[in-house]
Amino acid sequence: MAEHSCDVAVIGAGTAGLAAERAAREGGATTRLIDESFGGTVCATVGCMPSKLLIAAADAAHGVRRASIFGVEPGGVTVDGPAVMARLRKERDRFAAATRGAFDDLPAGTCLKGRARFTGPTRLELDRGDVVFARAVVVAAGAYPMVPAPFEALGDLVLTNRTVFEIADLPRSLAVIGGGAIGLELAQAMARLGVETCLFDHAETLGGSEDAEVQAALEEILGAEVTLHLGVEVEAAREGDEARLSWSGASAGEARFERVLVAAGRPPQLDGLDLVAAALALDETGLPAFDPTTLQCGDAPVFVAGDVNGDRPVLHEASDEGTRAGRNAAAWPDVTPVARSVPFRLTFTDPPFAVLGAPAAADSIVGTASYADQGRARVEARAQGLVRLYAAAPDGRLTGAELFAPGADHMAHLLVLALSRGETASALLDLPIYHPTLEEGLKPALRAICAAPQISARSSRDSGDPPGA
Template sequence: MAWQRRPADEEHTITDLSCDVAVIGAGTAGLAAERSARKAGATTLLIDESFGGTTCASVGCMPSKLLITAAAAAHGVAKADVFGIVVGETGVDGAAVMARVRSMRDAFVAATCETIAALPDGVQVRARATFEGATTLRLSDGRRVTAKAVVIATGSRPKVPEMFASLGDLVLTNETVFELEELPTSLAVVGAGALGLELAQAFARLGVAVTLLDKGETLAGLKDEKVEAALREIIQRDMAMHLGVEISVAREGDAAVLRWDGPAAGEGRFERVLVATGRPPSVADLGLDTTGLDLDDHGVPTFDPETLQCGTSSVFIAGDADAMVPVLHEASDEGAIAGANAATWPEVTREERCAPFAITFTDPPVAVIGAPAEDDSVIGCASFADQGRAKIEARAEGLVRLYAARPDGRLTGAEMVGPGMDHLGHLIAWAVQRGETATGVLELPFYHPTLEEGLKTALREICATIHAPLPSNRDQGNPPGA
């Protein structure tokens, strides 16, 4: 709601505010920014309309993983016979699944709200803020805030294309899907990025008839064609999948009718439609046109990724609002950097960023680390279709592709899908950030039988390509069958 000036007889109740650093948004990045600025000695204000908890706790990481975990339990029961375990009649209680998701989600949100409640007196300001200039904010309650520096940490919002408006309440986003009282019988998921894939597979393994649609032609934003092909083979076991298609929608009673055309044409009737077509930065209503900042085509201020400073101004930006890397650990890091630099502005410190690292929590998981492969990259491959520990666990599938630079085999990135890649991805991310070579990693201990051993094939392939000697004392090859 737009700010309206209060009647004259109420003017005396309005007390304007001032501080060193004003932070707009109390999500992960905003909380980190306020804490960092205050630690640096700045007086701070944290401004938010609702203080309703972080995106991660309320509508992102935590509720989605609760649903995924329920799906994993159902899938484990379904494949128990592989191990000689006889299971009687089973079923999925959709209402109980969703009730647990909400109950535990609410507990995570409550924990976040306790952190916010513990902030020093006077730091929280419950209002909506818009810029009136680079360092002046107008609050929805009529007050003004004057700050030496401002951090924008307003997060992101689901993108729902206009074409879905006709479906009304049949449309779900990540901000509404967890409010379902019961599992739908059928679900169209539009968007094959990380969020769409995770939820599509989870619902499918809970017994929902799922169709995945995307106008793009790749899954999870993967750039490595071989890894993407391995993921595609896995995902299409659980659901119908149509990529590279144009979609039209219509509502017929209580059903959504979707038609698609492209490499394959078809149509389907669905009880619900989950739109997972992205979460653009939530900056449109901030009045950024009053700040004098340069804005990109999406209305986001241009900024230095190592300082989070917008131009040479005293405005900083962090988290999903900057549309750079929309994941929690990056939002937290960015908030800390932005808050510290806002506190010391005009002096700012350039911070070396962590190696890029993203995980898609499908089963098996997908991990993307560092830089994509380049024309002169050395690539080491390891199939997990024949990996010892994976076969023991009846999870033998997937592919690892490690990228390295010449002449020494320094690891630069990876794309990986397979069992345990949410953990193995950490090992590679650490190695990339520390500048390790394939030879150097092979000198480290690998226990048997573990999934980690599966990385050795890819590491050895890099060494062979660059003619690097294998560690003679430690890397004697995998034991038979590993």
């Protein structure tokens, strides 16, 4: 057993933990970074990057199948499942190795391998017996894929984001449980790779959409590729090498699947931390109450950052939170609140789906732009989806948006910038927008906001779109 003393101890070496350790060290603190494996970030190993590698393969197959639209006849499409998964793992491992390289650049003695638990407000004990004494602690332990009770009996037929990328070959059939970002992305990708895919969710909405028109588009467009069963409760039983699922609710039925991908949520990884010993106020789920502007838990020298706090479980937020938590831990008790960035979620379906800012309120002004006949989208044979922009009177200041349209992953960044700067719809119409681009498709929604009777200031510089926009 060894004893370690430091200014800031960080639990978890993922995106948030790495950012917290770096920020604390740059703030003059001595640090210890504690992790049970130092295997790399969730994004690189079991999240963002391997899922995008699978999506890239799926999009390649989809592109070949629809090439005849453009007069190109490539012949039949054969998907080599083992080859798809082998490339995925090869490239994934390159990304993961790059993130692990960050550990080698840390000062000697910074990394402590093991699982940590609190034995006092700032005293930690590792499962190997080491003890860490710190002035402040940042908890960045991440989250884990939840497998609800009905699916536990399926054993190795169940896949999660931690295991789906390890399969040697694509399954013949797949049930996806959960219509959030992970479920939607992987369901569509598997379907495009030739896997018979059904998606189930007890909710009646997909992807966290709160806009009825966008929700309708999600169901129509994604439902053309993936069989959707929304608003249902699912029971599961294992029968040999297959899973038998039965469902009831908005629809009812029964089917057998080779594998079941459970994407029903990723709760905070709190097990074993013993936060009670840290004398923190905990809610009914065991999560400590914290200030999102400082990441501090009450008045304690304990901070929570990244997926473990359950607030905004996406990579850029984890990085930002880790940085703020690390700075405040190093400066404790002189913590500094920082305004949160504009909420921004992006799902890499085709077309992409983005939610940003605040949802539409009762008094919001809403502008809609359909991409069903948008010029550039028609050129690329991708004319589908829509954009919904929300604004406030009296000046048309943008407050939020939902986009489910070609190019939404890029256009959403333009709109996030506009929201963060307090821009109005008329100000965006004053910007030069090149022709022919997908961005031109935003103009009808912006014009609708400017033309609303509640708006007092309107732009006169936007004279209309060129033909085919």
